[in-house]
Amino acid sequence: MSDLLARHRAVLPDWLALYYNEPIEIVSGKGCRVVDASGKSYLDFFAGILTNMIGYDVPEVREAVERQIATGVVHTSTVYLLRGQIELAEKIARLSGIENAKVFFTNSGTEANEAALLLATYARRSDQVLAMRQSYHGRSFGTAGVTGNRSWRNNSLSPLNVHFLHGTDRHLPQFRGMTDAEYVAACVEDLRHVLATAAGGDVAALIAEPVQGVGGFTTAPDGLFAAYKEVLDAEGILFVSDEVQTGWGRTGSAFFGIHGHGVAPDMMTFAKGLGNGFAVGGVVARGDLMDAPHATGLSTFGGNPVAMAAAGATLDYVLDHDLQANAARTGTLIIDGLREAAPRLPIVGDVRGRGLMFAVELVDPATGEPAPALAARFMEESRKAGLLVGKGGLYGNVLRMAPPLTLTTEEAAEGLGIVVAALEAVNEEVAP
Template sequence: MSDLLARHRAVMPNWLALYYNEPIEIVSGKGNRVVDANGKSYLDFFAGILTNMIGYDVAEVRDAVERQIATGVVHTSTVYLLRGQVELAEKIARLSGIPDAKVFFTNSGTEANETALLLATYARKTDQVLAMRQSYHGRSFGTVAVTSNRSWKNNSLSPLNVHFLHGADRHLTQFRGMSDEQYIAACVDDLRHVLATVVGGDVAALIAEPIQGVGGFTMAPDGLFRAYREVLSEQGVLFISDEVQTGWGRTGSAFFGIQNHGVTPDMMTFAKGLGNGFAVGGVVARGDLMDNLHAVGLATFGGNPVAMAAANATLDYVLDHDLQANAAKTGAIIIDGLREAAPRLPVVGDVRGKGLMFAVELVGPDGSPSPELAAKFMEETKKLGLLAGKGGLYGHTIRMAPPLTLTEEEAREGLGIIVTALENL
């Protein structure tokens, strides 16, 4: 393993993050567990950064991919008809609830968000965009512009004129102790003030994650985006929901995260879990917005036949097995258990989550964020046989999102490991 690590460092960029003091190579997986090159087994609570949505070695997905590969056609591009692409688009359009929806497939969430921003700025004929503080929408030039987390933002250069809103920052002094209703009211007042003071003319769109991924699963209280939408609609401002991490039933309480706010957006972007490890991303949007572009377009790899086979099988599996309900049930076991344990664990600053998307903030004796404890927690859970992830504005938040196929027994097992690791800090 040390040889592979040395080779990695010789040819890969030094900003390419690796977890653990001694990084692991995952060589096999089955169900919701993976095995590393040393033969150690782990219960996977990070799912390849929320991507292996229904676990590993799923027969339905494997068989669909093998059937497509057996045809000899692994790629044609979108200049030809792609049956799997059309079938998947029909399902997503129906599930989205967006009127007259159309779908464009990409390879990643970054590319999906770039496409949504293009659609919005073209339709509204302005480069002004609203985004949320602590957000993350990708690593490309345009998506970095709407990212509001300094750890993930390489420069201030931007093709967009962006203003950032409150909504996931209740830890700040001016909001601390507010009820949901008070906080929503304060955020709406601030939005109106932004629209009255710092923007010049029309705004293209608000882009927002219903639950912030890299931000450490911080989230606006349910109803905030409905209140924002009401204000924005007064000026025709579009709403883009970034569902890259919150889509397909992960929150348990809704199939898409924005539905927890009672909102149907103009566009939703998606990626990660839909292909269960195969590269699939995309945008589902109102048909008039999608059709509005005047230039010719295509996607060389978007809608790839093999990826579409995997995505169709994955989405069918999620729906056929009602994994949204399973996320609600197994997520409650873990979140309720963590909240019950938190009062006796001084390192825990906060526990939050919805469904199988939950986080623990780690703090020092004075209550300040502790990235050091987060790093130690990662080593503890690795030792105990569980994979977790890190995030948060200060790198002090443990974020976890197991496959939606997690069993109740595995949920209790994972909860036990997490609590033990917290006790050992």
């Protein structure tokens, strides 16, 4: 493994993050478990960054892909009719709840968000965009510009004129102690003030994650996005919901995360879990917005036949097995268990989540300040115990977990036990 790591470092960029002091190579997987090159098995609570949405080696997905490959056609491009693309677009348009919806397929969430920003700025003839503090929308020039987390931005340059809003930052002194209603009111007044002062003329859109992924699974309180949309609608400003991590029933309470906030957006972007590991992303938007751009467009690889076969089979599996309900059931088991354990663990600053998208924020038990070193220590402890999790948050101190939606109650209990035991071990190391 040390040889493979050395080769990685020799030919891949230094900023390409690797987990763990001794990074692992995953060589096989089945269900919610993976095996590394040493033969060690892990229960996977991060699923390839929320991408292996229904687990590993799923027969329905594998067989759909094999059938497509057997035709000899793995690529033709969008200049030809693609039956699988049309059929999948029909399903997504119907599920989206967006009026007269149309779909454009891409290869990733970054590219999907770029497409949505293009549609919005074209429709509104404006380069001004609203985004959320602590957000993450991708690694390209435009999407980095609407990312509100300095750790994921290489410079201040952007093709867009971006204004960042409050909504997931209740830890700041000016908001501490506020009720949900008071916080929502303060955020809405700030939005009105931004539009009256910082914005010059028309604003194209607000792009927001219903649950912030890289931000540490932080979320706006119920009612905030609905209140924001009232202001936006009055100004003609579009609402783009970034569903790259929250879509397809993961939050348990709604099939798309923004619907759990009672908001019908003008556009939604998606990627990650839909392909269950195959590269697929896209935008679903009002037909008038999607049809508006005058320039000729296509996507060489977006919506290719193999990716569409995988995505179609994945979406059917989610719907046929009611995995949204399973996310609500197993997620509640884990989140409740974490909240029950938290009071006796001073390093736990917060437990939050919806469905199978939950997080534990770690803090210094003496000061209450973010403790990224403890998060790194937890990662090593949980890996040793056979559990893979993710890490993030504005300060790098949040443990992010999002198992496959096929997680059983037995696996949920097993994973919960490992998380609590690892937290206890780290807590004991630093407890005064």
